[in-house]
Amino acid sequence: GAVVSQHPSWVICKSGTSxxxxxxxxxxxxxxxxxxxxxxxxxxxxxxxxxxxxxxxxEQGVEKDKFLxxxxxxxxxxxxxxxxxxxxxSFYICSAAPGLAINIQYFGAGTRLSVL
Amino acid sequence: xxxxxxxxxxxSVSEGTPVLLRCNYSSSYSPSLFWYVxxxxxxxxxxxxxxxxxxxxxxxxxxxAEFKKSETSFHLTKPSAHMSDAAEYFxxxxxxxxxxxxxxxxxxxxxxx
Numbered sequence: 001g002a003v004v005s006q007h008p009s010w011v012i013c014k015s016g017t018s019x020x021x022x023x024x025x026x027x028x029x030x031x032x033x034x035x036x037x038x039x040x041x042x043x044x045x046x047x048x049x050x051x052x053x054x055x056x057x058x059e060q061g062v063e064k065d066k067f068l069x070x071x072x073x074x075x076x077x078x079x080x081x082x083x084x085x086x087x088x089x090s091f092y093i094c095s096a097a098p099g100l101a102i103n104i105q106y107f108g109a110g111t112r113l114s115v116l
Numbered sequence: 117x118x119x120x121x122x123x124x125x126x127x128s129v130s131e132g133t134p135v136l137l138r139c140n141y142s143s144s145y146s147p148s149l150f151w152y153v154x155x156x157x158x159x160x161x162x163x164x165x166x167x168x169x170x171x172x173x174x175x176x177x178x179x180x181a182e183f184k185k186s187e188t189s190f191h192l193t194k195p196s197a198h199m200s201d202a203a204e205y206f207x208x209x210x211x212x213x214x215x216x217x218x219x220x221x222x223x224x225x226x227x228x229x
Contacts, residue, residue, distance in 0.1 A: 006159065032215060042221075043206065043219040044206070046216060097215065103210040103217060104148075107162075108159045109158050109159040110158065110159045112157065
């Protein structure tokens with residue numbers, strides 16, 4: 001149980017294009033989903049928190065116009081990296097909280113984004 | 117505010133020997149503590165969690181951790197390392213009803229045959 005699916009696992013795109021990453025909770029409903037960014041050999045940094053049906057809450061320093069988050073249903077959140085540039089290349093990981101104890105999060109397998 | 121310090125950036129063990137990963141925490145409240153494992157190019161898998169119940173917490177794959185309030189520690193152990201345990205391990209803390217997880221810097225475990 002508590003499986004989170006993230007797609008795609010790896011994406012390569014040209015500079016200036018937009019990329020959408022999907023995060024799905026497969027066997028539970030997730031009122032809250034989270035997006036993290038991880039640089040090589042570093043820890044995870046929370047980018048934003050998304051709640052179903054409302055606007056995402058972004059952490060300080062994260063550009064909300066660059067990283068668009070949509071939490072359309074209780075099982076799906078998407079992260080769109082708009083007008084991607086090489087500095088956006090990173091490993092993006094989503095997580096989902098299945099209940100009221102939202103600090104218990106289950107993580108997707110991550111998406112490696114490479115912007116050429 | 118909550119934070120964790122993982123005392124070792126890299127731990128190397130021989131297969132079949134014990135593993136010890138050290139984590140100290142700082143918290144203004146009674147914390148929730150977690151250990152996650154990340155295999156290369158993979159997401160994080162929850163190994164175990166402490167949420168103010170028993171201080172000795174058993175997790176998956178033979179791992180366990182002990183919450184010691186007096187030492188503000190939550191060290192992760194496994195009696196016998198397996199090759200498949202080679203991965204990155206993160207100690208994580210949060211306040212009981214706070215969604216924000218504070219991650220340690222991570223400990224890389226290598227297992228020698």
